[in-house]
Amino acid sequence: MKEENFLAHQTHKRISMLARHLALIAFLCVVLFPILYIVSISLNASGALETKLIPDQFSLNNWRYLFGIPYKDPSTGKMITSSFPILMWLWNSIKVAGITSALMLFLSTTSAYALSRFSFKGKNFSILSLMVIQMFPNIMSMVAFYLMLDKLGHYIPALGTDTHGGLILVYLGGTPFNIWLIKGYFDGLPKSIEESARLDGCTHFQAFYKIILPLSAPILSVVGLLTFINTFSDFILPSILLKSQDQFTFAVGIQIFISEAFSGRWGQFAASCILGAIPISALFYSIHQYIVSGLAAGGSKGS
């Protein structure tokens, strides 16, 4: 009797487990459908908007287009070469995001250290204002940014509108969020580390960059990568500030590329999307456990 009951219980458990797996797999199919679909489109010879999920005919033409390799159009027989600098847009994005992250780290680390270790007049006020203002998306001041860069461009052309310099400058206003993250990490490092270094004759600054900085490599890389991801993914500021095709970031370029002709460029667009998404996706997976642990929670991409 007891034996039978146990067996029934086991089978029941197995069936419920199986049902769970099936439910999850079904759910994943729905969720991942757009991704599978876009991969399939990028490999499809036809590349029209209404294309079925499984391509009738495989072709790498969309990828050739993306990399600027000429190919023969199957329907007209003409040779086609891309006239859009898609790879250059991607490079622009990587460049802007890379420089922004590097500068951001350089600018926010010492502030975070001051807020974590020193006591000084106005400290509480600084922390409070950082906490409030890091919540504001910078795009609220879009009109102000546009006008300020427009004026600035008259004096320093490299920092005006339609330049990467100007765009990076605007992103540097995002230091509060990073200061906030790094400060949290510094708070967790025991003070005794630097105190012993100071006793050994280090100056305060030496203790900071010889002892604290190397210890903070994990948080610094997380902050750097988060900044990179967020900058790469930004659409609105570059769309306001950048005017000429050569200067576009990937986000702005690809939006204009596809909006001009949704049905005609769907295949090439699919290939571009995959190429643009892979590096960011990879970076995200390298740091997502920090989001789980709450370290970077709240402000990064939100939603």
Place this chain on the structure above:
Amino acid sequence: MKPNMNSILRVLTATLLLVFFALVSYIGVLEQLYFITIIALVLGLISFWVWAKKSALSYRFLYPGMICFAVFTILPILFSVLISFTNLGTGHFFSKEESTKALLQNTYLPGNPSYLNFELYHDTDNGQYQLVAPHKNIASAPFELGQESSIVLNQKVEALTLEKLSLREVFKNAKELKKMTFILPNEAQLKYHRTDMLLEKRALYRYDKKRDALFNERTGQWFKANSERGYYIEEKSKERLLPGYYTIVGLKNYTDVFTNPNFKKTFLKVAGWTFVWALVGVALSFSLGISLAIFLNDKNFKGKIIYRNLLILPYSIPFFISVLVFKGMLNKDFGIINEALKFLTLSPVPWLEDSFWAKISCLMVNLWLGFPYMFLVTTGVLQSIPESVYEAAKIDGANRWQRFRHITIPMVLNAITPLLIGSFAFNLGNFVGIYLLTGGGPTMEGATTPAGETDILISYTYRLAFEGAGGQLFGMASSIALFIFVIITFLTVLNFKLFNVNPKKAKS
């Protein structure tokens, strides 16, 4: 005490920063943006103090991040506030001086204009020009091109050794010639008219400083400067002169939102949808996220790492890419979703064209983008609840539902609520989620400003400032943006109050 290398560097930095900010404040004077002058001077003095004073070490550490914060975050916010009190935008891009100067360049033809047929001669040796009217036997003295100047024609025509310019060559210099005024012996003022003729043109307006008005020489009307509207306006006919200029309009941009009936309706509709969008968006992502997290939070469940990693895939892709892909998939005529509906013999749905369906599409796409984040963070919280708490409850006789209701839910909510408020704030400014999908459309009926049924405040701001068919309304756009500032500040303060965050102890 001997000055060491460090102090020299420090003082040098202090001086350089002071010089830099002094230059910026000078630019502020040149551009007549006096608030920039004041802020740059204040920042300059602070910078100098921080770097020159040896004991201000903590402030030197604080300096780099905070100066960026001040210049690229605080200053633009202040600037936005300032712009929101002006009528800056299309038709009002110039200052009053610039606008007046442009208007004073207008000319008109008098009833019986003098004219003069001319030839232009070029001295290749010194690059100077000479204008000659052979029929009237007068000529100018040699002059240089490219300046706004008056040339008196008072010379006799003598045997010319200079090179005569062809009409085509004269045409090439037309732009420069148009700047110049040529004065005949009878004092008529002539302007370049075509390649072989000067024509008498008179300045249309005369500025009267006392009245602060422009006098139209031809019609005899007075156009008074109206500092409320930013135009020169004729009092009776209400005719105004273009271009206008920017001017402080006070709270007009704000009061318009609530008094101008047309604008009020649009604004309230947009603001209402913004809240629905943010609230429903967070609620949907959170519900799906926490359900999945609980579903997978079972240590006997095999392969959950793989499932977890696949579930967060949508979140790892930059939003703008996913949203654009969805835009294609939801296309009414060719999109794969409507193709699938047709295949199932259902009628296609106007996903992005109908106001109801467009809102549903926005929310669904946003759910796809956002649930993995909620899934990630709730998973983190669930993993941090110690097993012993559940064991203890079990011993006390709590059943499965009671354990869930009285342990899991309170603990998750406690940890997640600040993030939910943060997400809500993020959604208020989630431009990409709306604009790249629907462009704000479909167009809102009866709206006088560029607004659509799915526009949220931030995309509305963008369209007012950078997209409008009626022109760019910077002042109004900034005032709308400030509404969002107020809401977000309120939410942040609420967050602090609810969770009693103390800055002294605060940790991230």
